[in-house]
Amino acid sequence: MKEKRSFFGMIFGREQQQPQAQQYTQMQMMNSSPTFYDFTGDGYDSDTVRGTVDGFARNVGKLKAKHIRRVNGKIGPPTNDDIEWLLSVRPNRFMNAYIFYYRLATQFLMTNNVFVWIRRDAMNRIEGFYPLNSACELLEHQGEMYVRFRFYDGKTYTAPYYDIIHLRRFYFNDDMWGESNRKALNPILNLISITNQGIGNAVKSSAFIRGILKFTSMLKPDDMKAQTDKFQADYLTAANSGGIAATDAKAEYQELKNDPKMIDDKQMNAMEDKVYSYFGSNKDIVQSSYDEAEWGAYYESMIEPFAIQMGLEFTYKIFTDGQQGHGNEIIFEANRLQYASNDTKIKVVESLVDRAMMSINQGLEVFNLPPIEGGEKRIMSLNFIDADKANEYQLGKVSKAAAPPAPKGGEEQNDDGNRGGGDDNRPLDSDV
Incomplete structure (x- = not known):
């Protein structure tokens, strides 16, 4: 008979290669807050909250992870792209990249703390990235910080903090954890819930004779x-x-x-706007009816800061100090032009392709068109020339070796040395 394995066992295995539990001591913080973090996402039961969080998560899910190397100010490809494949295609056995980042974004807004465990093999090579939803506490062992996760079925797992990618929001009072949403968000959610119940009761009561x-x-x-x-x-x-x-x-x-007294649309919208504001969003983002300017503002205020925090934390926890010193870095980027108007797309693509700043396939991607063979080639308009060469030409600093031989006898010279009264300081032909 085939042995049954729990989901916990499939992720963490049967045994932990780590010190015994009794050797840990509780981590002491500089402030008086407890070192225990209680995972909770109760507000997700609200349709307003869930729609708002989904609007953020589905856009974060489209971020592209890239492993790059910055050497002498230039960005080059890494020598090993296994990490990029994991982060951009399949972070773990159970999630594709979109679902992985969707979940991280959801946890980020709902709990203000995101924990991703980096699973490594016996050779210390990264096998996968697993987001964890659980209560946890900080422990100390031999000068190193550990995190003990307590899952709802009673199982626990302890991992070194350097193997935990930890993202935070509303980071204020506690030394390590982001603040809970309960005190700030629950009052408006309770008011919305009572209002919705009142509307339902009013509809029911109107159907009966009294x-x-x-x-x-x-x-x-x-x-x-x-x-x-x-x-x-x-x-x-x-x-x-x-x-x-x-x-x-x-x-x-x-x-x-x-x-029955029912709340009007203006008051209901005002309550929903408070939820949108708490999560840095608005109704147009939630309902996908935003324009180019609204999307740009939302990207810069919510998605880009989250992408920057992910890039910094993934880089620090994935690579050693030596690898970081050699320029290894993880970045997350999005094609913002996908949300621009067609007029804006045309202008941007024309400008960047003409200046060899964008390949043909990159221009096609902006319009959601498939790539073509040879499309990675960059082209450039002849209307542009190196600025240094243009200055030399217009200032008359042409090499004497390249100048034609002077004619012998009889030909007049004008005051600036040009023969025949001509003007060699003519404007540069834009097609040369």
């Missing part, structure tokens, strides 16, 4: 209750789809006007 049944004759309390229950069962339920009640001379029905 009133007072006044009996015209004296009845015993038991008989009055029996008549009331019968009237209610016959007419004051959803089964009375006609909305009409009938009485005889024994009773008189007086209707009570049902006028």
